[in-house]
Amino acid sequence: MAGTFVYEPTNEERDKDSFFIVAKIRNLFEQLYWAYYIHLPYYLMKNEEAFLLHLFFLVVLTLSIYAVFAILPYKLFEGCDRLCYYLTGQDFKQQLTRLSSS
Numbered sequence: 001m002a003g004t005f006v007y008e009p010t011n012e013e014r015d016k017d018s019f020f021i022v023a024k025i026r027n028l029f030e031q032l033y034w035a036y037y038i039h040l041p042y043y044l045m046k047n048e049e050a051f052l053l054h055l056f057f058l059v060v061l062t063l064s065i066y067a068v069f070a071i072l073p074y075k076l077f078e079g080c081d082r083l084c085y086y087l088t089g090q091d092f093k094q095q096l097t098r099l100s101s102s
Helices: 011-017 020-038 047-088 092-101
Strands: none
Touching: 011 020
Protein backbone atom coordinates (compact mmCIF):
# COMPACT_ATOMS: atom_id res chain seq x y z
CA MET A 1 0.00 0.00 0.00
CA ALA A 2 1.34 3.39 -0.95
CA GLY A 3 1.92 6.01 1.69
CA THR A 4 -0.73 8.63 2.26
CA PHE A 5 1.65 11.37 3.36
CA VAL A 6 1.11 14.62 1.47
CA TYR A 7 4.00 17.04 1.70
CA GLU A 8 3.07 20.65 2.41
CA PRO A 9 5.89 23.21 2.22
CA THR A 10 6.55 25.38 5.24
CA ASN A 11 6.01 29.12 5.09
CA GLU A 12 9.74 29.72 4.67
CA GLU A 13 10.01 27.23 1.79
CA ARG A 14 6.92 28.67 0.14
CA ASP A 15 8.25 32.25 0.45
CA LYS A 16 11.69 31.24 -0.84
CA ASP A 17 10.18 29.74 -4.00
CA SER A 18 7.93 32.72 -4.79
CA PHE A 19 8.68 36.28 -5.81
CA PHE A 20 9.61 38.80 -3.10
CA ILE A 21 6.52 40.98 -3.62
CA VAL A 22 4.18 37.98 -3.66
CA ALA A 23 5.69 36.69 -0.42
CA LYS A 24 5.37 40.10 1.25
CA ILE A 25 1.73 40.47 0.18
CA ARG A 26 0.94 36.93 1.33
CA ASN A 27 2.57 37.57 4.70
CA LEU A 28 0.71 40.87 5.05
CA PHE A 29 -2.66 39.19 4.49
CA GLU A 30 -1.75 36.43 6.92
CA GLN A 31 -0.78 38.97 9.58
CA LEU A 32 -4.01 40.91 8.98
CA TYR A 33 -5.99 37.70 9.36
CA TRP A 34 -4.38 36.84 12.67
CA ALA A 35 -4.64 40.40 13.97
CA TYR A 36 -8.29 40.76 12.98
CA TYR A 37 -9.89 37.41 13.68
CA ILE A 38 -7.79 36.13 16.57
CA HIS A 39 -7.19 39.24 18.66
CA LEU A 40 -10.72 40.63 18.46
CA PRO A 41 -13.08 38.93 20.93
CA TYR A 42 -15.84 37.82 18.54
CA TYR A 43 -16.16 34.47 20.27
CA LEU A 44 -16.97 36.20 23.59
CA MET A 45 -19.83 38.23 22.15
CA LYS A 46 -23.37 37.59 21.13
CA ASN A 47 -23.99 37.26 17.40
CA GLU A 48 -25.54 40.73 17.11
CA GLU A 49 -22.67 42.41 18.95
CA ALA A 50 -20.05 40.56 16.93
CA PHE A 51 -21.83 41.53 13.71
CA LEU A 52 -21.96 45.21 14.68
CA LEU A 53 -18.29 45.27 15.71
CA HIS A 54 -17.29 43.51 12.50
CA LEU A 55 -19.42 45.96 10.49
CA PHE A 56 -17.87 48.93 12.30
CA PHE A 57 -14.32 47.82 11.50
CA LEU A 58 -15.19 47.15 7.87
CA VAL A 59 -16.79 50.60 7.52
CA VAL A 60 -13.75 52.30 9.08
CA LEU A 61 -11.41 50.34 6.79
CA THR A 62 -13.51 51.15 3.71
CA LEU A 63 -13.67 54.86 4.54
CA SER A 64 -9.93 54.94 5.17
CA ILE A 65 -9.20 53.40 1.79
CA TYR A 66 -11.65 55.82 0.14
CA ALA A 67 -9.97 58.78 1.87
CA VAL A 68 -6.56 57.73 0.59
CA PHE A 69 -7.75 57.44 -3.00
CA ALA A 70 -9.88 60.58 -2.80
CA ILE A 71 -7.13 62.84 -1.47
CA LEU A 72 -4.14 61.31 -3.26
CA PRO A 73 -4.81 62.74 -6.78
CA TYR A 74 -5.50 66.18 -5.31
CA LYS A 75 -2.28 66.16 -3.29
CA LEU A 76 -0.25 64.93 -6.27
CA PHE A 77 -1.63 67.72 -8.47
CA GLU A 78 -0.99 70.26 -5.72
CA GLY A 79 2.58 68.97 -5.38
CA CYS A 80 3.15 69.28 -9.15
CA ASP A 81 1.72 72.78 -9.05
CA ARG A 82 4.06 73.88 -6.25
CA LEU A 83 7.06 72.18 -7.83
CA CYS A 84 6.42 73.90 -11.16
CA TYR A 85 5.99 77.25 -9.41
CA TYR A 86 9.21 76.83 -7.42
CA LEU A 87 11.21 75.71 -10.45
CA THR A 88 9.87 78.06 -13.13
CA GLY A 89 7.99 80.81 -11.30
CA GLN A 90 4.91 80.16 -13.45
CA ASP A 91 1.54 78.75 -12.53
CA PHE A 92 1.10 75.07 -13.42
CA LYS A 93 -2.61 75.48 -14.18
CA GLN A 94 -1.91 78.24 -16.70
CA GLN A 95 0.66 76.04 -18.42
CA LEU A 96 -1.88 73.22 -18.63
CA THR A 97 -4.46 75.51 -20.25
CA ARG A 98 -1.84 76.73 -22.72
CA LEU A 99 -0.93 73.15 -23.62
CA SER A 100 -4.55 72.13 -24.09
CA SER A 101 -5.41 75.18 -26.22
CA SER A 102 -2.45 74.81 -28.59
